[in-house]
Amino acid sequence: xxxxxxxxxxLALAGARPVEARSRSMTVPSDEDLxxxxxxxxxxxxxxxxxxxxxxxxxxxxARVPRDEVDxxxxxxxVRAMKRLRSLRDPRAFGAWLATVTRNRATDYHRAPHGSKxxxxxxxxxxxxxxxxxxxxxxxxxxxxxxxxxMLRLVEGMSGPEISARTGLTQGSVRVNLHRGMAxxxxxxxKKVV
Amino acid sequence: MSEHDNGYLWDxxxxxxxxxxxxxxxxxxxxxxxxxxxxxxxxxGLLRVSLLPRLVLAGAAAVVVMAVAWFVxxxxxxxxxxxxxxxxxxxxxxxPVSGSARLRAGQVFETxxxxxxxxxxxxxxWLDVEPNTALRLIASGRNQQRLSLLRGxxxxxxxxxxxxxxxxxxxxxxxxxxxxxxxxVDRSGDGTLRVTHGWIEFEWKGRDSLVPAGAMAVTRAGxxxxxxxxxxxxxxxxxxxSAYDFPPDAQARSRALATVLSEASPHDAVSLLNLxxxxxxxxxxxxxxxxxxxxxxxxxxxRKAAIAGDPSALDPWWQAVGIGHPPGP
Numbered sequence: 001x002x003x004x005x006x007x008x009x010x011l012a013l014a015g016a017r018p019v020e021a022r023s024r025s026m027t028v029p030s031d032e033d034l035x036x037x038x039x040x041x042x043x044x045x046x047x048x049x050x051x052x053x054x055x056x057x058x059x060x061x062x063a064r065v066p067r068d069e070v071d072x073x074x075x076x077x078x079v080r081a082m083k084r085l086r087s088l089r090d091p092r093a094f095g096a097w098l099a100t101v102t103r104n105r106a107t108d109y110h111r112a113p114h115g116s117k118x119x120x121x122x123x124x125x126x127x128x129x130x131x132x133x134x135x136x137x138x139x140x141x142x143x144x145x146x147x148x149x150x151m152l153r154l155v156e157g158m159s160g161p162e163i164s165a166r167t168g169l170t171q172g173s174v175r176v177n178l179h180r181g182m183a184x185x186x187x188x189x190x191k192k193v194v
Numbered sequence: 195m196s197e198h199d200n201g202y203l204w205d206x207x208x209x210x211x212x213x214x215x216x217x218x219x220x221x222x223x224x225x226x227x228x229x230x231x232x233x234x235x236x237x238x239g240l241l242r243v244s245l246l247p248r249l250v251l252a253g254a255a256a257v258v259v260m261a262v263a264w265f266v267x268x269x270x271x272x273x274x275x276x277x278x279x280x281x282x283x284x285x286x287x288x289x290p291v292s293g294s295a296r297l298r299a300g301q302v303f304e305t306x307x308x309x310x311x312x313x314x315x316x317x318x319x320w321l322d323v324e325p326n327t328a329l330r331l332i333a334s335g336r337n338q339q340r341l342s343l344l345r346g347x348x349x350x351x352x353x354x355x356x357x358x359x360x361x362x363x364x365x366x367x368x369x370x371x372x373x374x375x376x377x378x379v380d381r382s383g384d385g386t387l388r389v390t391h392g393w394i395e396f397e398w399k400g401r402d403s404l405v406p407a408g409a410m411a412v413t414r415a416g417x418x419x420x421x422x423x424x425x426x427x428x429x430x431x432x433x434x435x436s437a438y439d440f441p442p443d444a445q446a447r448s449r450a451l452a453t454v455l456s457e458a459s460p461h462d463a464v465s466l467l468n469l470x471x472x473x474x475x476x477x478x479x480x481x482x483x484x485x486x487x488x489x490x491x492x493x494x495x496x497r498k499a500a501i502a503g504d505p506s507a508l509d510p511w512w513q514a515v516g517i518g519h520p521p522g523p
């Protein structure tokens with residue numbers, strides 16, 4: 001998160017330290033500070049990173065694996081990240097590093113043997129759910145850069161600047177990915193090509 | 195529009211792009227909803243030391259509760275449910291079921307892919323169980339028969355008095371008010387309910403919906419049941435209702451309510467009646483006014499009483515909508 005002045009909800013975590021606050025508005029550490037603290041074993045710092053970056057990880061996973069698997073893999077990504085966090089040299093690169101961990105986890109998922117399984121089973125389709133599934137599949141079929149960015153924008157509700165801050169991509173790259181991806185998505189939906 | 199001049203796509207500024215907004219609403223159900231608890235393997239030792247006394251106490255308490263529950267259930271002369279596996283493979287616990295089997299409180303019944311089963315519930319009715327379904331029988335007493343639908347799909351056909359047959363799901367409790375219905379739960383805990391006869395009360399943490407025959411409701415893990423609606427309502431109405439029930443933020447909810455009220459037709463009065471009961475206080479007046487334009491309120495359904503949730507004010511309105519009214523408690 002780029003902003004340093006935020007009002008954060010209290011985290012109900014074992015061992016969480018009291019939030020130091022003189023007023024409702026309080027100074028909170030930047031993501032970079034949180035990464036450094038987490039690397040030194042601060043659980044609260046890691047939990048804050050987890051809460052802040054979960055939507056990004058969720059969106060990247062949703063672009064690659066069945067919906068039913070996303071929550072389990074999301075946890076798994078953060079457990080992996082926690083174990084490997086000390087190897088991250090530049091705390092400013094946490095978002096990009098975590099996105100890579102996430103994509104690697106999704107790749108591992110597809111390498112592992114699974115039973116025959118439909119991508120996202122919908123038991124008795126309703127028009128709205130069927131269309132949502134169709135759109136989701138259309139996004140999943142876009143090139144990787146567009147797929148992730150559009151998933152974060154349309155599903156996770158993140159803005160372009162937020163996507164840039166989280167993933168480490170430049171704002172210019174995110175802007176291009178969003179607009180080109182959206183154009184391809186419109187084309188796919190118009191042709192109903194999934 | 196040139197390649198980069200869509201402010202709404204970039205940072206949600208500028209004029210709303212209706213197609214992008216429609217996609218946002220459509221895909222919102224797939225959004226990350228809350229953060230699941232994170233296991234902290236590197237700190238297990240710390241947790242183990244600090245929590246050990248509490249875990250011991252909790253374990254002892256659990257044993258006592260289970261013992262009491264066992265004696266209570268035993269004293270209620272429970273009915274045994276009878277399973278008939280119609281096709282495919284199924285099991286009770288880890289034991290495969292061939293043909294028929296008994297299901298007792300605490301046991302889990304699961305169907306594999308391609309399996310179909312029927313369960314007879316004495317004095318209540320029966321359940322049809324679809325493939326890839328898992329359910330646990332919670333209680334089969336004379337006053338209450340209750341199961342937990344862990345995942346999958348069941349079709350319930352119930353002939354017992356209201357509130358005897360109850361189904362727990364991860365995000366809602368379905369209480370039978372004399373009816374037939376289909377209930378589906380996916381692995382994430384989300385669910386759908388379709389009522390084909392009678393009424394269902396769909397409740398979770400004080401948020402309850404009354405779902406009549408022909409209507410459906412969705413339920414979301416962490417949020418509970420949404421407002422019931424008819425599947426042949428307009429798409430704009432259904433999308434706005436979903437955005438209102440499960441909003442990404444307060445502003446989206448406010449916008450969604452405006453759309454719900456402007457798109458509602460008399461056919462959607464069931465949805466608005468549920469909203470009068472369940473909407474936040476600040477929204478109820480607007481919902482009442484919109485509903486009153488579609489279906490004039492009976493004399494007893496004064497604005498003040500209805501907004502206060504007074505059942506004696508709302509019950510005649512259910513009648514006026516033309517679908518009867520749900521059985522009382």
